[in-house]
Every structure is written in structure tokens, then in C-alpha cells.
Amino acid sequence: MENDLIGVGAGPANLSLAALIADARERGLTRLTSTFFEKNPAVYWHSGQMFPGTSMQTEFYRDLVTPVDPTSRFSFLNYVRVKGRLDQFLCSSNLYPTRREFEDYFNWIASQITDIVFATSINSVDYDEKANLFVVQAEDHASKQKRHEAKNIVLGCGAAPDATLKRRQNARVVDVSGLLEYEFPEPLRRVLVIGGGQSGAECVNYLLDRFGNSEVEIFWFTSETAFRALDIGNFSREIYSVSYPAAFSALSASLREKVNLDNVSVAHGITPIFAQALYQRLYFFKYLRSPGMASVHMKANTEIIEIKDEAEAAMVSTRGHSTGQTSKDAFDCVILCTGFEDKGVLDSVLIGPQLRRRLSKSEKRDRYAIAWDGPADRRIFLQSQNTKTHGLGDTNFITAPGRNASILNAIAGKEIYQIGANDMLVALNSRRL
Numbered sequence: 001m002e003n004d005l006i007g008v009g010a011g012p013a014n015l016s017l018a019a020l021i022a023d024a025r026e027r028g029l030t031r032l033t034s035t036f037f038e039k040n041p042a043v044y045w046h047s048g049q050m051f052p053g054t055s056m057q058t059e060f061y062r063d064l065v066t067p068v069d070p071t072s073r074f075s076f077l078n079y080v081r082v083k084g085r086l087d088q089f090l091c092s093s094n095l096y097p098t099r100r101e102f103e104d105y106f107n108w109i110a111s112q113i114t115d116i117v118f119a120t121s122i123n124s125v126d127y128d129e130k131a132n133l134f135v136v137q138a139e140d141h142a143s144k145q146k147r148h149e150a151k152n153i154v155l156g157c158g159a160a161p162d163a164t165l166k167r168r169q170n171a172r173v174v175d176v177s178g179l180l181e182y183e184f185p186e187p188l189r190r191v192l193v194i195g196g197g198q199s200g201a202e203c204v205n206y207l208l209d210r211f212g213n214s215e216v217e218i219f220w221f222t223s224e225t226a227f228r229a230l231d232i233g234n235f236s237r238e239i240y241s242v243s244y245p246a247a248f249s250a251l252s253a254s255l256r257e258k259v260n261l262d263n264v265s266v267a268h269g270i271t272p273i274f275a276q277a278l279y280q281r282l283y284f285f286k287y288l289r290s291p292g293m294a295s296v297h298m299k300a301n302t303e304i305i306e307i308k309d310e311a312e313a314a315m316v317s318t319r320g321h322s323t324g325q326t327s328k329d330a331f332d333c334v335i336l337c338t339g340f341e342d343k344g345v346l347d348s349v350l351i352g353p354q355l356r357r358r359l360s361k362s363e364k365r366d367r368y369a370i371a372w373d374g375p376a377d378r379r380i381f382l383q384s385q386n387t388k389t390h391g392l393g394d395t396n397f398i399t400a401p402g403r404n405a406s407i408l409n410a411i412a413g414k415e416i417y418q419i420g421a422n423d424m425l426v427a428l429n430s431r432r433l
Contacts, residue, residue, distance in 0.1 A: 003033045005411055006136050006150035008125060008350070010038035010116050012045060012397035013383035014156030015106055016064035017404040018113050019074040020417065023065070024408070029416050032408075035148065036113075037138055039121040043106040046099060048178045049199065051206040055096040057198065057230065057271050058240075062398040064109065067242050068405040068417045074112075079105045125153055126352025127374060134378065135352070152411050156383035157345045172314040173307055176203050176337045188216055188332050192316060194304055195337030196222025198230070201270045201278050203337050208281065208294060216294045219331070221302040221318070230269035235426055239266055242402030243423040245390035249365065251428060253388075259428070260392050267392040307334055344385050346370065355380075365389045367410045368403060381407045 007014040014036055024030045065072035072078075076097075080089045089097075110116050119141040126135045133149040140146075174182045176199050188211065193203050200220065207218050220227075238244055248256060270278070282296050289295070301321035308315040313330035320327075345351070346359060360371035365386055369379040383403065386394045393399045405417035 001035075001148060002133065003035050003148065003150040005032065005034045005152040005154055006134070006148060007034065007036035007154045007156055008122050008136070009156040009383075010036045010043065010110065010118070011156060012043075012064060012106060013400045013403075014154060015043065015109055015116075016397070016400035017154060017156070017383075017407065018115055019065050019072065019109050020069065020401070020404050020408055021115070022113050023069060023072050023074065024416050030408075030412050032412060034115050035150075036116045037120045037122050037136070038116060038118050041119045041141075043103065043110050045103045045106055046177065047103065048180050049176045049202070050099050050103070050180065051202055052209070054099050054202055055271075055274075056099060056102055057096070058396075058398050059095045060097050062240070063105070063401075064397070065401055067398070067401040068419070069401070074109050076102075076105055079108050082108070122350065124352045125155070125350055125355060125380075127355040127358065127378075129354070132375060132378065134355075134380070151377065152379050152381065154381045154383060154407060155345050155350075157348075157350070171309050172332065173309045173334045173336065176200075176335055179203065179206070179335060185332050188214075190217045190219065190329075190331045190333075192219045192221065192314070192329075192331040192334045193337060194221055194334065195339070196220070196224050196227040196270075196300070197268055197337065197339075198270050198274070199339075200337035201227075201274060203335055204296065205274075205278055205281070208285065208296070212285070212294045213292070214294060215292055218294060218296045220296060220298045221304070222300050223303045223321070224300060225321075226300050227275075227298065228265055228269045229272045229275045231265040232272060236263070236266045238424050238426055239263055239391050239393040240396065240398050241424055242405070243420050244393065244428075245386075245399070245402065245406075246419070246421065247424065247428045248391040249389050253363075256388065256391075260387060263392050267396070309334075345382070346385075363388055367406045369407075369410065379410070381410075 007017060010018065018034065018036050021030070021032060021034055060076045063076040065074045066076070077086070080086045121139050123137040123139055128135045131149065133151060134153045136148040136150065138146050138148055172185060191207060193200050193207070200222070204218060204220050248259065251259065285294065285296055303319045303321060305317040305319055305326065313332065314334045315328060315330055316334060317326060317328045319325070358373045360373065362371040364371050365382070368381045368386060370382055372380065384395050394403070402419060405419050409415050409417060
């Protein structure tokens with residue numbers, strides 16, 4: 001079956017696109033056909049590290065549709081209305097719902113869109129020159145394989161933890177994405193948490209919830225110079241606006257790199273309200289804890305050189321940036337809160353040989369379409385892996401509505417969703433006002 005577009009993956013990024021297409025169809029704005037394939041049986045969003053009570057880092061109105069279409073039936077506010085709790089939600093005065101509620105919101109959207117096919121893995125994406133179509137080889141849960149064809153491809157596979165470290169139940173080294181399923185070794189005396197961002201902070205808080213009344217020593221290391229809070233200032237937050245990516249992509253490559261370096265604290269860090277609460281909790285455990293309670297030791301400027309996952313302990317070699325001295329210590333468990341692999345989908349085995357040889361080495365993106373030597377009306381769009389060309393906000397799902405409005409407009413050849421070109425207070429270029 002030929003589609004106007006096939007989406008690989010149905011996580012938040014492509015789910016946003018599917019919702020915008022469904023809305024546009026219902027309003028008679030487009031007749032585009034689409035199919036989205038998701039390997040999981042449902043939308044899983046950080047499920048393995050969704051610690052009890054963990055809240056969003058962004059406001060509820062930065063959902064999958066509202067930034068480009070506040071009238072969409074797929075908005076978060078309509079979700080709580082349909083669930084029968086709109087009044088209670090509004091009375092709660094809570095801008096930051098729990099992540100568990102947002103995951104349920106994602107699945108609520110997915111349940112209404114027939115374009116999404118769950119429990120189906122994509123083995124390859126290639127190009128058939130004779131048919132002038134992209135070819136997707138899909139395999140369902142019963143191992144049945146089927147060929148699908150499309151004029152456009154939208155790669156929304158998402159990033160993933162290092163596959164060698166994810167959910168190894170008998171290991172002493174585990175990625176935080178699998179922590180809730182992890183069986184801690186016994187006896188548990190020394191735990192090392194690596195990474196000073198939001199995941200690291202939530203992990204330490206979870207460990208105190210679980211082991212706070214035992215004599216466990218928790219060590220928290222970061223290679224950064226400090227454990228920093230996320231910059232949520234109003235001016236800084238414009239990197240998440242719908243207009244920002246186009247303005248950013250117009251800058252020179254050297255300036256884009258500098259802007260991204262300057263914006264690191266806007267995209268990475270501990271939410272200020274969470275940082276405050278955790279600091280106060282750590283203050284208690286350092287100065288007011290009773291005998292037999294856990295202790296926490298924090299170190300910045302500490303580089304991890306090597307981790308050996310051995311039978312009796314995880315041996316960790318570190319180097320202090322301030323002294324240059326190295327040391328080796330044994331831990332019962334090491335938890336990695338170091339983010340996802342940087343390897344992009346274009347470098348993966350997913351891309352078939354015919355398509356791979358035609359991809360350009362250029363990092364240029366035409367409205368998120370990657371450069372290749374094929375026909376101009378056949379495009380491969382990339383979700384959430386465009387930080388060099390569209391800014392650090394690209395990795396966050398809250399930029400998905402603007403990105404997908406741009407992708408959808410490009411495929412349709414007309415403006416289905418309006419994207420304000422100058423809807424920012426801060427100009428990124430030096431053009432005369």
C-alpha cells in the first residue's frame with residue numbers, strides 16, 4: 001500500500017505529527033495518507049525510570065498540539081476534560097503534571113488514531129528507484145513481514161540508552177532507564193550515581209526513598225564543574241518556541257555552535273523547584289540524620305575513566321579534574337544517568353543500502369528534510385536529531401508541534417498550520433531592526 005508518508009516510531013515526536021494530520025483531515029485541510037509503525041504495544045515514555053510522583057519539567061500546555069493549534073481535540077486540557085477531571089485539575093493550580101499522567105495522555109491520543117500500528121518493528125528503510133518510492137520492511141509481533149511504500153519518510157525512532165547497559169538484571173551496572181525493574185544486589189552498602197542532571201537528581205531522591213533508613217552510602221558524581229539547575233528564565237525559553245528553529249537555522253554554522261554551547265543550561269539541568277527540595281533533603285541527611293540512616297556524598301569535577309562490572313563489585317576508575325589524580329573504588333551498584341547514545345538513526349542498520357549510498361554528508365536541513373540526491377518531491381524527515389541545524393530544543397518533545405507543522409506543510413505543499421516567522425522577542429541575527 002502506498003502512503004503519502006510513513007512514520008517510523010510513534011513516540012511523542014511522531015505521535016504529535018499523527019495528531020496534527022488527523023485534525024487537519026477532519027477539518028478538510030488535507031487528504032494526506034499516513035501510517036506510523038511503533039515496535040512497542042503502547043506508547044512507553046521513560047517508563048523504566050518513572051519514579052513515584054515525578055513531575056514534568058515543562059508546563060502542561062506545552063503538549064503535542066497546543067503550540068500550533070490550541071483548538072485541537074488532542075490537547076492535554078481536552079484529555080483531562082474527557083477523563084472527567086478538568087475542574088479538579090484547574091483547581092489544583094498545577095502547571096506541572098506528573099509524567100505518569102502525561103504518558104497516559106500520549107496513549108489517549110494514540111488510541112484515537114487509526115494510522116498508528118503498534119507491535120510492529122521496522123527492519124529497514126530504503127529507496128526503490130524504479131518505483132520512485134521509499135520502501136519500508138515491517139515485521140509484526142507474529143514475525144510476519146510486509147512491504148510498505150511511501151513518498152515521504154519521517155524518522156521518529158528516538159534515542160536510546162547504551163544497549164549493553166540497559167536492564168541487565170544480574171549486573172552491577174545499570175542505566176537509569178531500567179532502574180525500576182532492576183534487582184539491587186544484596187547486601188547493598190555502596191551505590192554510585194553518575195550524572196548531575198535531572199535524571200541523576202531523581203535517581204538520588206528515589207534511592208533515599210527506598211534505602212534512606214538503611215546504612216547505604218550513596219555517591220553522586222558529575223564531570224561538570226557543578227550540579228546545575230535548569231535555566232527556566234522567560235527569555236531563555238524562547239529556544240522552545242515555534243519560531244525559533246527557522247531563525248536558528250539561518251545562522252552560520254559557527255554561530256549556531258556557539259549559541260548551542262551558550263544554551264546548554266536551558267536544555268540540561270535540574271528543575272529549580274526539584275533542586276531546592278533535594279538540596280533541603282540532602283541537608284537533613286548530612287546534619288540531622290539519625291544513626292543507621294543513609295548518607296550521600298557528592299563530587300563535581302570527577303571524570304569516569306573506566307567501569308568494570310565484576311562478580312563481586314563494580315570497579316570504577318575516576319580522575320579529579322582539579323588535581324589530575326586517579327583513583328579506583330568498589331561499588332555494589334553503579335547507576336548511569338548520563339543520557340542517551342549520540343549515534344543517529346542515519347548511521348544505523350535501519351537505513352538500507354540503496355538509500356545509504358544516496359544520502360549526502362551535508363548537515364543542511366530543508367524544513368527537517370535531510371539532504372540526498374533523490375527527487376525533490378521524495379523526502380526523508382528527521383525528528384529530534386537536528387540540534388546542530390535547529391537548536392538544542394529539538395531533542396525535547398515540546399518542540400514537536402512546531403517541527404511537525406513545518407514537516408506537514410512541506411509535504412502538503414501548502415500552509416496547513418501557521419508558523420509565525422517573527423513570534424519572538426529576542427532576535428538571533430544582527431539585521432537592522
